Amino acid sequence: MTIMQPTNPQDSRSSIIVYFKNPLLVAFILIVLLLIAGETLSPGFASMEQILRLLIVAALLGIVAAGQNLVILGGREGIDLSVGGVVSLSAVLAGNVMDGNNANIIAAILVCLAAGGLVGLINGVGVTIFGIPPLVMTLGMLGVLQGLLVVIRQGIPSGLAAPALANFVSKPFLLNLPGILWLWIAVGLLMAFLLMRTSLGYKIYAIGSNENAAYMAGVPVKRVRVMLFALSSMFAALAGICILGYAGTSFANVGDSYMLSSIIAVVLGGTPLSGGKGGYTGTMAGAFLLILMQSILTTLSIGESGRQVVFGITLLFLLLFYGRSKALRG
Amino acid sequence: MTEAHALKTRMATLFRRFPFLPALGMLLLLFVLNGIAEPNSMTVRALKGVASTYLALVFLSVGQTFVVYTGDIDLSVGAILSLVNVSIVVIMSQLGGEPYVVLLALLVGILIGALCGLVNGFVVSGLRMQAIVATFATSILLSGIALWVLPVAGLPAPSLFWKVYGGRSYGIPNVFFFAVVLIAILAVLAKTSMVTKLLAVGNGQLSAYQSGLSVTRIRIYGYVICGVFAALAAFCITGDTASGDPLVGGAMTLSSVAAVVLGGTALSGGIGSAFGSAIGAIIIGLISSLVFYAGIPSEWQNLAQGATILVVLMLGVLASRRINQ
Numbered sequence: 035m036t037i038m039q040p041t042n043p044q045d046s047r048s049s050i051i052v053y054f055k056n057p058l059l060v061a062f063i064l065i066v067l068l069l070i071a072g073e074t075l076s077p078g079f080a081s082m083e084q085i086l087r088l089l090i091v092a093a094l095l096g097i098v099a100a101g102q103n104l105v106i107l108g109g110r111e112g113i114d115l116s117v118g119g120v121v122s123l124s125a126v127l128a129g130n131v132m133d134g135n136n137a138n139i140i141a142a143i144l145v146c147l148a149a150g151g152l153v154g155l156i157n158g159v160g161v162t163i164f165g166i167p168p169l170v171m172t173l174g175m176l177g178v179l180q181g182l183l184v185v186i187r188q189g190i191p192s193g194l195a196a197p198a199l200a201n202f203v204s205k206p207f208l209l210n211l212p213g214i215l216w217l218w219i220a221v222g223l224l225m226a227f228l229l230m231r232t233s234l235g236y237k238i239y240a241i242g243s244n245e246n247a248a249y250m251a252g253v254p255v256k257r258v259r260v261m262l263f264a265l266s267s268m269f270a271a272l273a274g275i276c277i278l279g280y281a282g283t284s285f286a287n288v289g290d291s292y293m294l295s296s297i298i299a300v301v302l303g304g305t306p307l308s309g310g311k312g313g314y315t316g317t318m319a320g321a322f323l324l325i326l327m328q329s330i331l332t333t334l335s336i337g338e339s340g341r342q343v344v345f346g347i348t349l350l351f352l353l354l355f356y357g358r359s360k361a362l363r364g
Numbered sequence: 365m366t367e368a369h370a371l372k373t374r375m376a377t378l379f380r381r382f383p384f385l386p387a388l389g390m391l392l393l394l395f396v397l398n399g400i401a402e403p404n405s406m407t408v409r410a411l412k413g414v415a416s417t418y419l420a421l422v423f424l425s426v427g428q429t430f431v432v433y434t435g436d437i438d439l440s441v442g443a444i445l446s447l448v449n450v451s452i453v454v455i456m457s458q459l460g461g462e463p464y465v466v467l468l469a470l471l472v473g474i475l476i477g478a479l480c481g482l483v484n485g486f487v488v489s490g491l492r493m494q495a496i497v498a499t500f501a502t503s504i505l506l507s508g509i510a511l512w513v514l515p516v517a518g519l520p521a522p523s524l525f526w527k528v529y530g531g532r533s534y535g536i537p538n539v540f541f542f543a544v545v546l547i548a549i550l551a552v553l554a555k556t557s558m559v560t561k562l563l564a565v566g567n568g569q570l571s572a573y574q575s576g577l578s579v580t581r582i583r584i585y586g587y588v589i590c591g592v593f594a595a596l597a598a599f600c601i602t603g604d605t606a607s608g609d610p611l612v613g614g615a616m617t618l619s620s621v622a623a624v625v626l627g628g629t630a631l632s633g634g635i636g637s638a639f640g641s642a643i644g645a646i647i648i649g650l651i652s653s654l655v656f657y658a659g660i661p662s663e664w665q666n667l668a669q670g671a672t673i674l675v676v677l678m679l680g681v682l683a684s685r686r687i688n689q
Contacts, residue, residue, distance in 0.1 A: 111631075166681050169437075170622075174673060174678070177622075178670040178674050180666060184663055184664075188663040298497055301494065301497050338515075339510075343505055345508070346501050350487060350493075353501060
């Protein structure tokens with residue numbers, strides 16, 4: 035990831051500042067510190083099975099954040115507010131299609147990815163062909179998806195996860211790790227390969243850092259951007275299926291909390307909202323950091339209000355390290 | 365040919381001066397459609413219902429506009445609204461519902477709103493954080509404080525409060541007077557140089573800075589104005605629901621952003637009108653009442669509403685871009 039971040043000549047004056055400006059390193063240091071703090075506050079917090087449990091929750095967020103990451107990298111105020119709606123829609127669709135039966139898993143995955151792809155395609159077309167700002171387009175799409183959920187849930191009892199899916203998410207699958215973690219690792223490798231080793235990856239960074247220059251250089255800007263939105267919704271759909279497996283049954287608006295936390299995970303991972311730089315490794319760390327913070331707060335007996343206050347202040351403090359814009363003077 | 369061109373230029377100038385004109389057209393169309401679907405929806409009584417429900421969103425969207433003018437965004441407006449709502453209800457229930465207590469509560473409410481705006485302005489403009497994530501973080505913080513002030517919904521507001529909000533003076537519902545007050549506030553603000561400065565910052569921070577504007581301070585002012593309007597919106601919600609609810613504003617944040625865009629204000633900053641945002645908020649209200657009156661089956665109503673808002677948002681953005689070209 036470091037090669038994508040041009041070093042600021044000013045930074046070379048002090049090597050400590052350079053290290054502190056590497057978001058991936060900051061995130062890892064914070065993760066270790068938080069684990070130590072958690073273990074001190076409540077012994078057993080940093081035990082292996084507890085960390086595994088946190089990683090499962092982080093994987094669900096991390097997969098949503100992968101798509102969010104792509105859209106944000108593509109620049110031009112790229113952001114996807116509809117991911118939460120897609121997660122909910124996908125969890126409901128998957129539950130209804132598989133209906134607790136292992137034989138229907140493949141069909142459910144296909145339906146969900148197709149539905150997600152379609153939503154992303156519409157988002158992408160709205161943003162590129164019609165030129166609607168991503169925030170407005172995906173905000174409107176979120177409203178449509180919330181309405182669609184009401185229609186789909188009407189009269190149909192909410193579906194059940196197939197046993198194999200539930201086991202995949204929470205039971206050890208390979209080398210004592212649950213399947214969802216292998217899936218997350220696969221998503222991580224896929225993203226690293228996509229961003230670092232394919233021409234699509236270079237095109238994404240190109241349109242993210244300077245769209246006009248990329249266009250002049252022959253990058254099909256609109257097609258790439260449509261693809262980013264489609265991928266974002268498909269990752270959200272994939273996460274929705276896993277969340278169904280995690281919860282066992284789909285309940286209303288299960289995806290709501292993923293909208294803004296996926297954006298926060300991306301930012302904490304060192305991808306600024308202005309796009310064009312950053313990568314997914316940081317986002318994975320950001321997702322785990324976010325889940326870890328929330329988990330430590332639940333071990334404190336300070337009540338829901340205190341938890342939210344501490345969480346908000348901590349987030350603000352963390353954001354001090356990430357992607358602050360330059361001062362106008364100087 | 366030249367005449368047509370001249371007309372086009374004049375139209376463009378007109379739209380640039382009043383960016384809310386497309387929204388105004390849409391508003392009139394929605395009034396007509398509502399009237400056709402259900403003639404009774406155009407009675408003073410029915411309109412009063414729409415107004416008392418959506419006046420809070422109107423104030424909230426107007427507030428959001430002052431932040432969007434500079435190209436920023438405030439995702440904490442809903443949380444500010446909730447915090448002010450529970451704070452004033454708790455103050456009034458602790459000290460009794462006498463008129464001077466109600467006035468004191470309103471004053472404290474406005475101070476809380478301004479203070480929240482100051483915090484937002486400090487983190488976004490002073491500390492130069494990214495507005496979307498920073499105001500989301502402050503919204504978590506403020507919701508936490510709201511939950512601390514009033515852990516569960518349902519504490520009633522004194523009767524004086526909702527009787528004034530829901531009552532009539534000289535036969536005219538009071539909510540319409542509040543709407544007039546809003547228009548007066550906007551007219552006064554339009555006379556000051558503040559709106560021009562905010563728009564200048566939105567047009568280009570560097571050029572605004574180089575022409576001698578204190579960009580950091582102006583962006584903070586935008587957030588403070590927004591916080592004060594969120595407090596006013598909280599007064600409307602308190603009058604409408606007659607109770608305190610620490611989660612009441614949560615769902616309204618994104619609606620306020622939608623209303624701002626519907627009103628012809630560009631999210632990139634530099635162009636727009638607060639009056640348009642007020643129209644945008646009423647458009648959202650009229651769409652939901654139209655969906656209701658049009659006889660759409662209840663389970664399809666949310667979808668119809670969401671799809672209509674998406675289409676209207678897209679049309680609005682297309683129209684304003686056409687004009688600005």
